[in-house]
Amino acid sequence: KDLNWQSATNFAEDGKRKSILQYFDGSLKERQSVTKDNASNTTIVGSTLYDKQGRPVINVLPSPTLDNLIHYTPLINRDINNPSVEYGRELYDGSPQVGDDCCMAAPGMASDTGAAKYYSPANSLKAIGKNQFIPDAQHFPFSQTQFSPDNTGRIMAQSGVELDFRLGTGHETKYYYGVPSQTDLDALFGTDAGDASHYQKNMVRDANGQYSISYVDMKGKTVATALAGESPAS
Numbered sequence: 001k002d003l004n005w006q007s008a009t010n011f012a013e014d015g016k017r018k019s020i021l022q023y024f025d026g027s028l029k030e031r032q033s034v035t036k037d038n039a040s041n042t043t044i045v046g047s048t049l050y051d052k053q054g055r056p057v058i059n060v061l062p063s064p065t066l067d068n069l070i071h072y073t074p075l076i077n078r079d080i081n082n083p084s085v086e087y088g089r090e091l092y093d094g095s096p097q098v099g100d101d102c103c104m105a106a107p108g109m110a111s112d113t114g115a116a117k118y119y120s121p122a123n124s125l126k127a128i129g130k131n132q133f134i135p136d137a138q139h140f141p142f143s144q145t146q147f148s149p150d151n152t153g154r155i156m157a158q159s160g161v162e163l164d165f166r167l168g169t170g171h172e173t174k175y176y177y178g179v180p181s182q183t184d185l186d187a188l189f190g191t192d193a194g195d196a197s198h199y200q201k202n203m204v205r206d207a208n209g210q211y212s213i214s215y216v217d218m219k220g221k222t223v224a225t226a227l228a229g230e231s232p233a234s
Contacts, residue, residue, distance in 0.1 A: 003072055023072045034070050043067050047077055051093040058106060060142040063118035076114040080139055083110040105167040108139025115141035138163035160207060176203040180215060188224055
């Protein structure tokens with residue numbers, strides 16, 4: 001009763017229902033979303049963690065629990081280096097390392113609770129039935145977003161889930177923002193395209209190193225797309 005929360009219940013035929021509770025902090029940013037799996041009669045918890053500017057940086061995978069009551073769960077995500085402490089923003093929003101360009105790769109989560117436990121060999125149900133196919137996140141059951149330091153809110157990089165796809169591994173998704181040269185525009189669209197300063201040239205590099213380029217006009221509409229980079233050896 002002392003938390004900010006919102007409840008929504010959807011009903012269907014034969015008395016079926018789905019209830020979802022969302023818990024918010026003092027600035028009304030969602031911290032946990034809890035629902036119940038009616039098949040196993042246990043709850044599923046998802047979490048969002050924010051940086052010091054209030055931007056959603058860490059998105060933790062939803063994971064089942066062994067609880068059958070929908071409620072807020074404190075300390076569900078914990079620091080791998082200090083399992084008694086909640087996973088806090090000082091772990092991923094501190095002073096960047098030299099050459100990281102404001103990037104601070106988040107450390108792993110302790111596998112004794114929450115999503116890090118469910119997606120790990122520490123899961124007590126791991127050997128039962130289909131649970132044996134649950135992948136091991138290797139203490140990284142979350143994705144991390146790195147924002148550009150120019151106050152535009154644009155994303156610079158985004159990690160995937162699991163150890164090999166965290167920030168700094170070279171397998172994260174990276175975003176680049178720039179303007180095309182006049183020569184590029186004239187070659188693509190002819191001289192009727194107008195001045196190059198009226199366009200943006202954005203680039204996205206996926207986890208496999210493939211670049212996707214998009215040309216965007218002043219209205220934010222994409223006028224052309226292309227791939228870039230070396231051709232695969234195969």
